[in-house]
Amino acid sequence: GESVGLHLPTLSVQEGDNSIINCAYSNSASDYFIWYKQESGKGPQFIIDIRSNMDKRQGQRVTVLLNKTVKHLSLQIAATQPGDSAVYFCAEIDYGGSQGNLIFGKGTKLSVKP
Amino acid sequence: AAGVIQSPRHLIKEKRETATLKCYPIPRHDTVYWYQQGPGQDPQFLISFYEKMQSDKGSIPDRFSAQQFSDYHSELNMSSLELGDSALYFCASSLPGGGTDTQYFGPGTRLTVL
Numbered sequence: 001g002e003s004v005g006l007h008l009p010t011l012s013v014q015e016g017d018n019s020i021i022n023c024a025y026s027n028s029a030s031d032y033f034i035w036y037k038q039e040s041g042k043g044p045q046f047i048i049d050i051r052s053n054m055d056k057r058q059g060q061r062v063t064v065l066l067n068k069t070v071k072h073l074s075l076q077i078a079a080t081q082p083g084d085s086a087v088y089f090c091a092e093i094d095y096g097g098s099q100g101n102l103i104f105g106k107g108t109k110l111s112v113k114p
Numbered sequence: 115a116a117g118v119i120q121s122p123r124h125l126i127k128e129k130r131e132t133a134t135l136k137c138y139p140i141p142r143h144d145t146v147y148w149y150q151q152g153p154g155q156d157p158q159f160l161i162s163f164y165e166k167m168q169s170d171k172g173s174i175p176d177r178f179s180a181q182q183f184s185d186y187h188s189e190l191n192m193s194s195l196e197l198g199d200s201a202l203y204f205c206a207s208s209l210p211g212g213g214t215d216t217q218y219f220g221p222g223t224r225l226t227v228l
Contacts, residue, residue, distance in 0.1 A: 008154060034216065043118075043204050043219035044157065089156055099170035100208070101147060102217060104156035 008087060010109045019077040019112075023090035023105045028071060030092035030103075035064060035075045038107070039086045047075070047088075077110075085112045116140055118207050118220030126226045127195050135190040135223045139207030145169070146188040147217055148180060151202040163188055192225075200227045 013019050025033065031052045036044035050057045050064045050073075057064050063076040073090050087109050091102040119138040127133050139146050145164045149157035150173075159172035163182035174180075177195075182188045192199060202224050206217035 036219075041222075041224075043206075043222050046216055046218060049216060099162060099164065100145070100217075101159040101162055101170050101172060102149075102157070102206075103159070107156055 008107050008109045010111060012111045012113060013080050015080060015082060015112055015114050017080055019075075019080045019084070019110060021075045021077075021088050021108045021110065023073040023075075023108075025071050025073055025090065025092045025103075025105060027092060027094050027097070027103070028068070029096055030094045032093040032095070033064070033066060033073050034091045034093075034102070035062075035073075036089045036091060036104075037084075037086045038089060044089060073105075080110075080112050082112045082114055085110055118205055118218055120203075120205050120220040120223050122223060123221065124224045124226075126228065128228055129195055129197060131195050131227075133192045133195060133225060135192070135203050135205075135225070137188045137190070137205030137207075137220060139186050139188070139205070140218055143207035143209055143218075144186055145208045146182055146186070147206045147208075148174075148188070148190050149204045149206065149219075151204060151222075153201075157204060160190070195227045197227050200225055 034049040035047040038044045048059045061078045065074045087107040089107045090105040121136045147162040148160040151157040160174040162170045166182045180190045202222045204222045206219045208217045209215040
């Protein structure tokens with residue numbers, strides 16, 4: 001994919017505020033979407049997923065919204081904490097076009113100010 | 115809970131050398147994926163295996179090869195290393211089902227080619 005080099009989009013929020021991270025995906029045929037959190041030097045960590053037949057799914061402090069009309073995915077984090085600081089990636093899978101490999105979107109760096 | 119294990123965690127090689135990265139999936143996971151992540155970039159899919167057979171292929175150079183063994187661990191073999199191969203290499207595994215479920219990532223191997 002197109003490289004953004006070291007200049008990831010950054011979202012800076014105050015501790016306790018809500019965060020919204022957005023992602024535009026590319027394939028209207030994608031069946032499954034996942035949000036991953038990646039801390040520096042670590043592997044991506046699963047946060048929450050959503051199937052294409054849903055438009056909203058809630059987890060603990062996190063909510064994912066899917067708008068298939070405009071191919072948009074968002075991750076909402078309630079009461080953001082310093083431990084939420086990381087790079088967040090959305091990923092999609094088109095099971096009709098692949099055997100399940102993830103196509104990652106561009107990451108967003110979340111910075112939480114105490 | 116057991117996670118994906120990758121070894122080595124760090125590897126330094128010279129140009130034109132070879133490297134072997136190992137991945138041990140979560141127990142009972144039969145599908146393994148390899149991803150490459152350059153600095154500040156999103157992970158890019160390389161190759162995947164399901165039940166010891168290659169199931170999908172992404173942007174993996176011809177200089178690289180991989181396989182999955184009878185115990186489901188996988189190895190990524192990299193030859194004629196180039197400076198541009200310096201990256202984090204992640205392995206992910208998923209539950210039985212041919213990769214239709216969430217992928218869990220290992221901690222990654224950081225490869226530096228000098």
